[in-house]
Amino acid sequence: MLAGGVTVFRFHIFAEVDERAHLAYVQEVAEHGRLPVMDHSYVSWQELALEAHTYPRHSSLNPRLIGLRGDSYEAWQPPLYYVLAAPAFLIPSNYRDKVLAVRAFDLLLLALAVATLILLAKAVFGERWPAPCCLALSTVLWPGVIVRVITVSNAALELPMALLYVLVVWNATARPRRRSLVAAGGLLGLCALTQLTLVCLAPLLAFPIAAHLRGRRERSDPADRGATGAVALTIALPIIIVAPWLVSNESRYRALTASSLVERLTEAYESEVHRSGLVAVSSRLWRLDRAALPLEWWQEYRGVLGVLLIALPVVIVLIAAVPVVRDPRLLRSRAAGILAAPLALGLATLIAIVLLEEWPAALFPRYVNPMLPPFALFAAWAWLALRARGRSLLALAAGSSLVVVVTWVYMAGAYYFTHVGATLGIHAAPIR
Numbered sequence: 001m002l003a004g005g006v007t008v009f010r011f012h013i014f015a016e017v018d019e020r021a022h023l024a025y026v027q028e029v030a031e032h033g034r035l036p037v038m039d040h041s042y043v044s045w046q047e048l049a050l051e052a053h054t055y056p057r058h059s060s061l062n063p064r065l066i067g068l069r070g071d072s073y074e075a076w077q078p079p080l081y082y083v084l085a086a087p088a089f090l091i092p093s094n095y096r097d098k099v100l101a102v103r104a105f106d107l108l109l110l111a112l113a114v115a116t117l118i119l120l121a122k123a124v125f126g127e128r129w130p131a132p133c134c135l136a137l138s139t140v141l142w143p144g145v146i147v148r149v150i151t152v153s154n155a156a157l158e159l160p161m162a163l164l165y166v167l168v169v170w171n172a173t174a175r176p177r178r179r180s181l182v183a184a185g186g187l188l189g190l191c192a193l194t195q196l197t198l199v200c201l202a203p204l205l206a207f208p209i210a211a212h213l214r215g216r217r218e219r220s221d222p223a224d225r226g227a228t229g230a231v232a233l234t235i236a237l238p239i240i241i242v243a244p245w246l247v248s249n250e251s252r253y254r255a256l257t258a259s260s261l262v263e264r265l266t267e268a269y270e271s272e273v274h275r276s277g278l279v280a281v282s283s284r285l286w287r288l289d290r291a292a293l294p295l296e297w298w299q300e301y302r303g304v305l306g307v308l309l310i311a312l313p314v315v316i317v318l319i320a321a322v323p324v325v326r327d328p329r330l331l332r333s334r335a336a337g338i339l340a341a342p343l344a345l346g347l348a349t350l351i352a353i354v355l356l357e358e359w360p361a362a363l364f365p366r367y368v369n370p371m372l373p374p375f376a377l378f379a380a381w382a383w384l385a386l387r388a389r390g391r392s393l394l395a396l397a398a399g400s401s402l403v404v405v406v407t408w409v410y411m412a413g414a415y416y417f418t419h420v421g422a423t424l425g426i427h428a429a430p431i432r
Contacts, residue, residue, distance in 0.1 A: 010416035021074040030086035041072035046095035076258035080193040081154035106156035113160035132380030134397035162370035172208035185234035189241030200349040284363040291365035320379035323386035339378035
């Protein structure tokens, strides 16, 4: 939470490339009570003035003449996060304080995500939850996760919603109940209203549905006629929740989503050589080992620190892979299906978007951030299945956390507190 709090106030405003467009979405909802429309919505003069360091005076920048920087190109996103963040935006009067207020709201969502992760660890491991939870929390502490959650975007809600959904799915599978089953369906719909890529988590519903139907057969209770209705409601509920937004898109864009429009818009300003198909996938997969840092800090992947940062996601994967190689039956477990599957489903979805939609920009590590903590819990579960005692797991979690702490000290000295960093021999990084 300390790293998140520092990021709220010290991470340079709009240094995260898309923060400006996400904030424009929040402002449209807060000030006008409506969703912005692609190609007809622009960032506000206040945002441009902050960027040009002229606020509270207007800048000379015209949003209609500066290309993508002036467009509200995130207007195609599902609306749930922006509606929830709107009250925070309205509280202060100073625009810079509005940005910080929304970031503070994101910090609350991060706290909710941490609390949910602890509950998930307790549900999976019982009394042995501390060491696995430490390993999973170390992935939440990665700057690549913290910065993306704290800066204004729907990623702030994406993490707690995904973790809450996985928690409810786990509990609904372990203790089949009609209410928890329907709650899982409802949460899936809310996940889709947060970020469309979270639709990839839909297959997880198969676990509580199967457990519910299996329990009904075992009870052989003729009075339990509502079980089939509960399953039907669970499947229909996500569609019911998302339907109003889809209808709104059909009215505004003549399409269920405006993803194709934003693809064309961003591709016009894409500096990289456009690749498609398997070439695009292979050229972008290497980025996944850079999940520990946000894109804005990728220049820091050098020297010993860079090696340690790349090793963090690799170690998590190895902790899970070694037990699975020794005992492939672990893949048929409930833990594999509910905790490990989200990461695999997320990666498969991103690859499918690149292949089918020819949108290489989709293959960035930040889009699988919500799937990292559950996968870390699976890694811990598999490791404990291989080794009866958890001391080695605790040592791995402690080592991972230590690397993250050292990384944050370095990054704070390079980006947040440059005068302190200079005293420690850390060179200040340029603000882009």
